[in-house]
Amino acid sequence: xxxxxxxxxxxxxxxxxxxxxxxxxxxxxxxxxxxxxxxxxxxxxxxxxxxxxxxxxxxxxxxxxxxxxxxxxxxxxxxxxxxxxxxxxxxxxxxxxxxxxxxxxxxxxxxxxxxxxxxxxxxxxxxxxxxxxxxxxxxxxxxxxxxxxxxxxxxxxxxxxxxxxxxxxxxxxxxxxxxxxxxxxxxxxxxxxxxxxxxxxxxxxxxxxxxxxxxxxxxxxxxxxxxxxxxxxxxxxxxxxxxxxxxxxxxxxxxxxxxxxxxxxxxxxxxxxxxxxxxxxxxxxxxxxxxxxxxxxxxxxxxxxxxxxxxxxxxxxxxxxxxxxxxxxxxxxxxxxxxxxxxxxxxxxxxxxxxxxxxxxxxxxxxxxxxxxxxxxxxxxxxxxxxxxxxxxxxxxxxxxxxxxxxxxxxxxxxxxxxxxxxxxxxxxxxxxxxxxxxxxxxxxxxxxxxxxxxxxxxxxxxxxxxxxxxxxxxxxxxxxxxxxxxxxxxxxxxxxxxxxxxxxxxxxxxxxxxxxxxxxxxxxxxxxxxxxxxxxxxxxxxxxxxxxxxxxxxxxxxxxxxxxxxxxxxxxxxxxxxxxxxxxxxxxxxxxxxxxxxxxxxxxxxxxxxxxxxxxxxxxxxxxxxxxxxxxxxxxxxxxxxxxxxxxxxxxxxxxxxxxxxxxxxxxxxxxxxxxxxxxxxxxxxxxxxxxxxxxxxxxxxxxxxxxxxxxxxxxxxxxxxxxxxxxxxxxxxxxxxx
Amino acid sequence: xxxxxxxxxxxxxxxxxxxxxxxxxxxxxxxxxxxxxxxxxxxxxxxxxxxxxxxxxxxxxxxxxxxxxxxxxxxxxxxxxxxxxxxxxxxxxxxxxxxxxxxxxxxxxxxxxxxxxxxxxxxxxxxxxxxxxxxxxxxxxxxxxxxxxxxxxxxxxxxxxxxxxxxxxxxxxxxxxxxxxxxxxxxxxxxxxxxxxxxxxxxxxxxxx
Numbered sequence: 001x002x003x004x005x006x007x008x009x010x011x012x013x014x015x016x017x018x019x020x021x022x023x024x025x026x027x028x029x030x031x032x033x034x035x036x037x038x039x040x041x042x043x044x045x046x047x048x049x050x051x052x053x054x055x056x057x058x059x060x061x062x063x064x065x066x067x068x069x070x071x072x073x074x075x076x077x078x079x080x081x082x083x084x085x086x087x088x089x090x091x092x093x094x095x096x097x098x099x100x101x102x103x104x105x106x107x108x109x110x111x112x113x114x115x116x117x118x119x120x121x122x123x124x125x126x127x128x129x130x131x132x133x134x135x136x137x138x139x140x141x142x143x144x145x146x147x148x149x150x151x152x153x154x155x156x157x158x159x160x161x162x163x164x165x166x167x168x169x170x171x172x173x174x175x176x177x178x179x180x181x182x183x184x185x186x187x188x189x190x191x192x193x194x195x196x197x198x199x200x201x202x203x204x205x206x207x208x209x210x211x212x213x214x215x216x217x218x219x220x221x222x223x224x225x226x227x228x229x230x231x232x233x234x235x236x237x238x239x240x241x242x243x244x245x246x247x248x249x250x251x252x253x254x255x256x257x258x259x260x261x262x263x264x265x266x267x268x269x270x271x272x273x274x275x276x277x278x279x280x281x282x283x284x285x286x287x288x289x290x291x292x293x294x295x296x297x298x299x300x301x302x303x304x305x306x307x308x309x310x311x312x313x314x315x316x317x318x319x320x321x322x323x324x325x326x327x328x329x330x331x332x333x334x335x336x337x338x339x340x341x342x343x344x345x346x347x348x349x350x351x352x353x354x355x356x357x358x359x360x361x362x363x364x365x366x367x368x369x370x371x372x373x374x375x376x377x378x379x380x381x382x383x384x385x386x387x388x389x390x391x392x393x394x395x396x397x398x399x400x401x402x403x404x405x406x407x408x409x410x411x412x413x414x415x416x417x418x419x420x421x422x423x424x425x426x427x428x429x430x431x432x433x434x435x436x437x438x439x440x441x442x443x444x445x446x447x448x449x450x451x452x453x454x455x456x457x458x459x460x461x462x463x464x465x466x467x468x469x470x471x472x473x474x475x476x477x478x479x480x481x482x483x484x485x486x487x488x489x490x491x492x493x494x495x496x497x498x499x500x501x502x503x504x505x506x507x508x509x510x511x512x513x514x515x516x517x518x519x520x521x522x523x524x525x526x527x528x529x530x531x532x533x534x535x536x537x538x539x540x541x542x543x544x545x546x547x548x549x550x551x552x553x554x555x556x557x558x559x560x561x562x563x564x565x566x567x568x569x570x571x572x573x574x575x576x577x578x579x580x581x582x583x584x585x586x587x588x589x590x591x592x593x594x595x596x597x598x599x600x601x602x603x604x605x606x607x608x609x610x611x612x613x614x615x616x617x618x619x620x621x622x623x624x625x626x627x628x629x630x631x632x633x634x635x636x637x638x639x640x641x642x643x644x645x646x647x648x649x650x651x652x653x654x655x656x657x658x659x660x661x662x663x664x665x666x667x668x669x670x671x672x673x674x675x676x677x678x679x680x681x682x683x684x685x686x687x688x689x690x691x692x693x694x695x696x697x698x699x700x701x702x703x704x705x706x707x708x709x710x711x712x713x714x715x716x717x718x719x720x721x722x723x724x725x726x727x728x729x730x731x732x733x734x735x736x737x738x739x740x
Numbered sequence: 741x742x743x744x745x746x747x748x749x750x751x752x753x754x755x756x757x758x759x760x761x762x763x764x765x766x767x768x769x770x771x772x773x774x775x776x777x778x779x780x781x782x783x784x785x786x787x788x789x790x791x792x793x794x795x796x797x798x799x800x801x802x803x804x805x806x807x808x809x810x811x812x813x814x815x816x817x818x819x820x821x822x823x824x825x826x827x828x829x830x831x832x833x834x835x836x837x838x839x840x841x842x843x844x845x846x847x848x849x850x851x852x853x854x855x856x857x858x859x860x861x862x863x864x865x866x867x868x869x870x871x872x873x874x875x876x877x878x879x880x881x882x883x884x885x886x887x888x889x890x891x892x893x894x895x896x897x898x899x900x901x902x903x904x905x906x907x908x909x910x911x912x913x914x915x916x917x918x919x920x921x922x923x924x925x926x927x928x929x930x931x932x933x934x935x936x937x938x939x940x941x942x943x944x945x946x947x948x949x
Contacts, residue, residue, distance in 0.1 A: 011766050015884040027887045030762040163755040169887035177753045177888045194783075199801040199929075200755045207795060274792075283794040624757055636765050639772045640758040640779070642944065650787055660944060679941055680785045680799045 001453060001476035008036055008453065008476055014169070014539065021147060021178040022466055022543035027169025031627055034636040038451070039480070043436040043633055045448035046481025055420045055429075056407070058441040065482065065492060068445055073496035075428045079397045080115060085359055087396040088117040092124060092365040093403020095433075095630050100458040101512045102450070102486045104401045105352045110490040111399075112355040113502045118371075118395065119362035121386060124405065126306055127366065127722025128314030133340055135575040136319050136597070137552070138565030143303060144334075145466055146172055146342040147179040148548040151335030152301040154293055155187040158213055158321050160305030160341070163196035165622045172342065175466050176201060185301070188290070190216070193621055193646065193688055194681035206290070207683040209606070210619050210726055211311045212280045213304075214320035214599035219276025219284075220291045221261045224327050229295030231329030238559055239326060240566075241574025241596065248576060257323070257573045260596050271599075279599070281683065295328055299335030303342050307621065312591075312602040312724040314717050319597035326571060332556025334548065343551055345544035347468035349460045350519040352512070360387035364721035369410065369714060371395045372426045373419050382586040384721035400431040401486060402449070404629040406439035408695050411712035411723055413703070414670045432489060435633060438695045438707075447489055454479040456513050456535075458520070468542035470520055470527070472534045485509045573597065581719070591718040603715070604727035606685070614667045614729035616651060616687055620708040623690030632694040643693040643706040644677035647732065650684040652676060655734060662735040664702075665689065667711055667728065673735055674706030687732065691725065744812075744831045745869055746896035746921035747883075748903065749805060752928065754890040756781060756803030763885035764807070767870070774856045776867040777807040777882050778946040782911050782931075784938030800929040800938070804912070805891060806946075807882060808833060808854035808867035809920030816866075819849035824864070831921065832869045840864050851913040852920070853946065899923040910935040 002010035013028040048068040053059030063071075079087050090107050097103070111117040122130070133140045146162075149155050166172035180187070180201055189198035190206045190213070198205045208216060224230050235242040243258040254265050263270030273284035273291075280287075294300050302325045309318040322339030330336035363371050364384045371378055371391060378391035385391055400406050406429065410416050419425065420442050431443035434451050453476045461469035479485075484492075487509040494503035507515060514531050521527045524542070528534050554562040563569025567576060579595035587593065592600050606617060625641035626632050645663060657663055659678040664671055665687070674689065682688060689708040696705035703710045712725045756779055764770070764777040785799030810833045817825045817833065824839035825846050835846075835855070842862040846855040855864045870880035874893075878884065883893045892899075903923050908915055910931040915922075931938055940946070 009769075011763075012884070015879075019889070027885060028759070029887055030757060030759040033759055033762040033766055033885060036766060163757065167755065167757050167887060169889075171887070173755060174888060181753075194799050194801055196755045196757070196803075199783075199803075200753070200927075203928075205799065207797065277792060277794050281794050283790060283796060284792075286796075635772050636762050639775075640761050640945065648787065650789070675944075677941070679783060680787065680797070681783055681801055681941075684787055684789065684795060 003476055006477055008039060011035055017539070017541070021175065023541055024174050024178070024467065025169050026469065026539070029168040030624060030637060030640060031631050032168070034631070034634050035453070037634045037636050038434070038631055039453055041435050041633060044480055045433055045436060045440070045446065046483065047448060048482065049446045051444050051446070055423070055442045056417055058436065060446060065484070068447060069492045069496045071445055072430055072493050075397065076114065076497065079427065083393045083396055085111070085115040086118050086361055087393045089368060089371070089395045089397070090117065090399040090401070091368060091403050092120060092405050093401055094628065095402030095404065096452070098452060098459045100460065100516050101352065101509060102452070102455055102457050103352060105354050106486050106490045107399050107401055108354040108357070109352065110494055110503055112357050113494060113499045114497060116357040116359040118359060119357065120365040120368070121362045122364045122366065122720055122722055124365065124409065124723050126309070127364065127720040128311070128717050129304070129306060129309035129318040129341070131720040132309070132315040132318035135566070135578055136322055136572055137338065137340070141340070141343055142338040142551045143340040143343040144301070144337045144551050145345065145549045146175050147466060148335060148337070148550065149179050149185055149301050150183045151548065152183065152185040152299050153297045153335070155185045155301045156294065156324070157187070157189045157197070158304040159191050159307035160189075160303055161191070161195040161197045161307070161621065163200055164624050165305070167624065170467065170469070171462070172344065191307070192619060192683045192686045195621065199681070206282055206286065209279070209281045209683065210617050210686060211313060211317070211602065211605045212599070213308045214313065214317045214597065215276045215279040216282060216287065217320040217323050217597070218261060218271035218599050219273045219280070219287045220294065221323055221327055222271045223273060223288050223291030224295045225258060225261055227295070229291070230327045234329035235327070238331070238556070239571040239573050240568045241572065247574060251574070251579070255574065255595065257596055260598055281685070294324055298328070298330065299333055300325065300328060300330050301335060301337045302330065302339045303337050304339060305341060307619070307726060310722075310724065310726045312604050312715070312717055312727040313600045314722065314724060315719040316594065316597060316600050320599065323573070323597050326573065331571070332550060332552035334550055338551050340551070343549055345466045345468065345549065346461050347523060347542060349470065349523065350516065352516070361391070362386040363391070364716065366716055366723045367721055368395060369416055369419050381584060394425065396427050398426055398429045400429065400439060400443070402433065403431075404437050404439045406431065406442050408438040408629050408707060408709060409692070411709055411725060412669055412714045413695055413707065413709045414701070415714060432486060437629070448481060448483040449489070450479045450483045450485050453477060454483060455485045456510050458513060458516055466544045468544070470524070470540045472517065472538055474535055474538075487512060578719070587718055588715070593718050602727065604713070604724065604729055606729070614731050616685060616730050616732060618665065618708070618711060618728040618730045619686065619688045619726040620691030621688050623692065625690070626692045629692040629694060632692055643674060643690060645674045645706065645732070646677050646679055646682045646688040648680065648682050648684045648686070649678050651687070652678045655732060657732070657734050663732050664735045665711060665730050665732045667730045669713060670703070670710035672703040672706055672708070672710045687730070742874070742895045744896040744921055745810065745874065746894060746899055746923060747807065747809065748892040748894060748899045748923045748925075750890045750892070750925045751802060751804065751930070752925060753888045754803055754805065755888060757887060759885050759887055760805050760882035760891055764867070764882050767881040771860065774858060774865060775946065776856060776865070777805060778853065780804045780806060780911060780946055781941040782938050783941045784935070800931070801941070802927040802929055805882075806852050806854070808869070809852055809918070809922040810869060811918035811920045813919045815849040815851065815918050816846035816855055819845040821845060825855075830871070832871055833866070834868055835864055835866055837863050851917055896921045896923070908933055910938055911940055
């Protein structure tokens with residue numbers, strides 16, 4: 001940061017340190033380079049406020065910090081007295097994960113000091129795949145490093161657009177760039193979009209209809225099985241449920257994976273390439289060829305990103321993709337991969353210790369609106385509640401820190417808006433933010449937090465890099481206006497509740513930074529003892545160990561000695577846990593839980609009757625302009641990459657839509673206006689509205705901002721109860737021409 | 741000091757992320773509309789739907805980052821009626837803002853859209869190769885910013901000796917017009933300048949409206 005007279009005038013990042021695979025320069029992406037427009041945004045929050053209009057109107061009155069703390073503390077006491085601590089919740093939010101002291105864990109600690117609060121599980125990023133992998137492999141993060149593609153003969157990526165989701169110089173994209181140079185492997189990307197990753201690095205793009213990857217996997221499996229390209233020794237030794245020889249004895253005949261693929265199962269349908277072609281939109285000939293490509297050489301690196309799983313049938317998709325490396329014995333070997341997302345290396349740095357939450361009840365993070373609106377129908381068997389059979393109290397008090405999931409990033413904005421309008425339901429929302437985000441407008445008490453550049457803190461390597469890093473950040477400028485750090489905010493509330501010492505342990509924000517630094521030194525003792533020296537240097541890096549990392553390697557070497565954490569200790573192609581859940585869980589009509597990684601069609605996937613009214617599939621890919629919704633108001637980034645609707649000319653032309661036209665995208669859930677990007681880079685029948693654009697309703701409540709969550713459903717996925725935000729059916733019409 | 745400063749783009753590893761563009765705006769404090777560096781998205785190809793509802797296609801796409809190429813025969817200099825636009829002894833094409841009358845002839849003449857009109861001040865502006873920075877022995881800001889190290893900087897003749905390719909791929913104009921100090925390692929999908937199947941997909945991101 002170049003600072004003149006207390007103002008940041010220029011940003012520079014790591015372009016001087018050594019640079020090679022494993023110790024690359026952590027060069028910022030465009031979002032970091034444009035950060036001045038965030039720090040000095042005209043929408044920066046500068047003092048505490050309380051709401052005076054309706055939720056969402058954005059009308060606030062300035063108050064003092066002392067008044068804010070009084071209001072919050074007194075409401076906390078009332079809610080705890082009347083409903084208990086379980087009525088208090090912190091909403092999911094990832095707008096500031098970089099800080100160690102300025103981390104949402106401070107709210108966890110504060111609430112633990114005050115008797116606890118309702119927990120959540122899952123994430124909006126990975127709900128379906130993380131749960132799916134535990135049934136299949138007994139754990140998550142089972143992949144090899146992306147750099148392991150130097151050892152592969154073929155790379156097949158499902159989704160996985162690292163060029164836009166891990167795009168900094170310290171991100172996976174750089175690992176991919178460097179590894180691709182040394183790799184002779186052909187790279188195939190399977191994605192509804194010709195993404196920047198596909199355009200830049202793939203030798204071939206195979207477009208696929210969203211939500212149908214599991215059908216492709218089944219079609220490929222059919223060819224592999226029929227043509228003896230499966231690794232039967234691997235399947236017999238390491239897996240459960242491929243054919244009758246490894247099926248549990250008490251399960252009736254016809255439920256093995258091979259039965260399903262060959263048509264001897266319940267549905268009596270062989271999963272031929274022609275069957276898969278009709279569902280996926282991929283020609284049968286190409287499916288056969290792909291099966292031969294995968295089945296005839298080794299090792300093959302099959303990996304998936306997190307897009308394919310963010311669907312109504314996402315748990316099935318995630319497991320089905322893994323069947324390709326499982327059938328061909330590419331799991332746990334150099335140059336292979338489990339079918340999971342690529343692994344990343346990181347040092348296991350310490351976080352703030354938050355103490356013990358006496359409350360064990362936990363909701364899926366996607367179902368917080370249901371926990372406000374319909375708590376009496378919120379059970380373990382119908383909503384994935386953990387720790388209790390049914391929810392006993394509704395959410396009455398919500399914390400939101402760096403979270404735009406209160407409205408913008410949660411599905412079905414119109415319905416969420418309605419729920420939040422009723423102030424007798426969730427009685428208080430306290431929101432801590434840098435800018436007047438869409439969610440900030442729904443806060444009852446709105447508190448201005450310091451940006452990362454106005455506070456001293458530590459930051460660790462992200463998970464998207466093959467390198468360990470510790471950043472010791474000095475603040476570049478003084479806090480804007482009356483902004484305070486999250487720690488100071490929580491300490492102020494703890495003081496009002498008579499628990500300040502319990503919360504702060506007698507330290508202030510900066511002392512906590514130093515304390516955490518010394519905890520880091522226990523892991524890396526070569527860090528200087530003198531904190532001020534470390535602060536001066538600022539950035540320390542540790543390359544990953546020289547050898548490429550292979551996920552599940554010890555299991556592959558000796559499955560008896562190193563069994564997986566599944567009930568059988570093996571890879572569970574057939575999951576008995578899911579078999580049981582299918583019989584006990586209560587699901588809405590049309591949803592299903594299957595023991596096998598079958599393709600299950602779903603609401604929101606064409607083929608159902610609603611597809612007549614809404615014939616187009618809509619996904620929301622991650623987009624370089626923003627990190628989710630963060631920086632959605634940055635004028636430089638909006639200039640570089642404006643929000644547009646990706647639409648193929650085969651869909652645009654019959655509707656009279658030309659590039660740059662303002663169009664309306666709509667379904668029964670809502671509508672949004674946005675400019676069209678008519679491009680061959682998306683499959684016909686599919687459109688993409690990059691997720692995270694800020695919701696901007698006009699007087700009639702029609703969004704002018706191109707925000708996809710005006711169109712997404714709150715109906716969760718069957719197993720994880722995760723957010724299926726890529727499963728949408730919509731229609732599009734021209735609103736008006738470019739220049740009229 | 742480098743004899744003839746030039747940009748090199750390894751288009752096989754450029755992801756079109758636009759970090760170069762934003763880093764340039766930050767360093768030079770450029771308001772919206774002033775794009776000393778722009779990133780063109782060039783794409784094309786056809787889709788065919790078969791009777792069974794499946795699709796085949798031959799779609800291609802690549803990005804090309806453009807600042808000023810500080811041409812050896814700069815069209816902007818030739819077009820400038822007030823002698824504001826000039827090429828200095830270091831090979832950098834610059835505008836003397838005192839002489840600029842804001843007629844915008846340079847903007848029309850430049851085949852790369854490098855000169856950018858500053859509406860607020862009524863004069864042209866453009867990339868100055870970060871001359872103060874390169875005089876210190878550093879690289880231009882956009883080069884130092886590139887996350888994948890696709891955008892590089894060096895002497896034109898040395899870059900040609902190393903890479904041997906001239907800037908001749910679509911959607912760039914033929915290099916004979918201005919002799920740009922730009923060297924490109926073309927992407928796998930590179931199309932020739934005569935290509936008619938591809939289009940600049942993001943006109944609103946690169947053109948003054």
